[in-house]
Amino acid sequence: MPRVKRGFKARRRRNRIRQAAKGFRGGRSKLWKAMVDAVHHAWRFATRDRKVRKRNFRRLWIVRINAAARGAGVSYSKLIGGLKTHHVAIDRKILADLAISDPAAFQKIVAVATAA
Numbered sequence: 001m002p003r004v005k006r007g008f009k010a011r012r013r014r015n016r017i018r019q020a021a022k023g024f025r026g027g028r029s030k031l032w033k034a035m036v037d038a039v040h041h042a043w044r045f046a047t048r049d050r051k052v053r054k055r056n057f058r059r060l061w062i063v064r065i066n067a068a069a070r071g072a073g074v075s076y077s078k079l080i081g082g083l084k085t086h087h088v089a090i091d092r093k094i095l096a097d098l099a100i101s102d103p104a105a106f107q108k109i110v111a112v113a114t115a116a
Contacts (some may be wrong), residue, residue: 061096068099072110082113 020039021029028038066076074082083090090109098106 058092061092064096064099065092068103068106069110072107074110074114079110079113082115083109086112086115088112 017036017039020042021035023029024035024038027034029035062076065079069076069079088109095106095109098109
């Protein structure tokens with residue numbers, strides 16, 4: 001009975017691994033077992049780091065908003081609390097962008113948040 005070579009599907013799988021290993025150094029881009037290990041390792045990190053990137057950006061936005069808010073005479077927590085109380089639905093990404101690109105608009109938002 002002849003052996004089964006698996007054909008197109010196996011070739012597509014191997015080519016996907018080889019393509020993903022481009023740019024790796026040494027045996028990690030040349031030797032099959034090392035290549036598979038390196039690619040799977042890289043994919044695990046990529047999956048994890050997509051979540052980490054979101055965390056890092058949120059931290060950056062909070063730092064920027066806090067700096068701008070303190071410049072306006074209010075703390076970050078008071079600003080966010082005031083926005084929630086007054087039902088202002090604006091997220092941290094946009095707030096941070098406003099704090100940098102349009103300080104006058106940010107001052108108006110701070111005024112709304114701190115209004116009694």
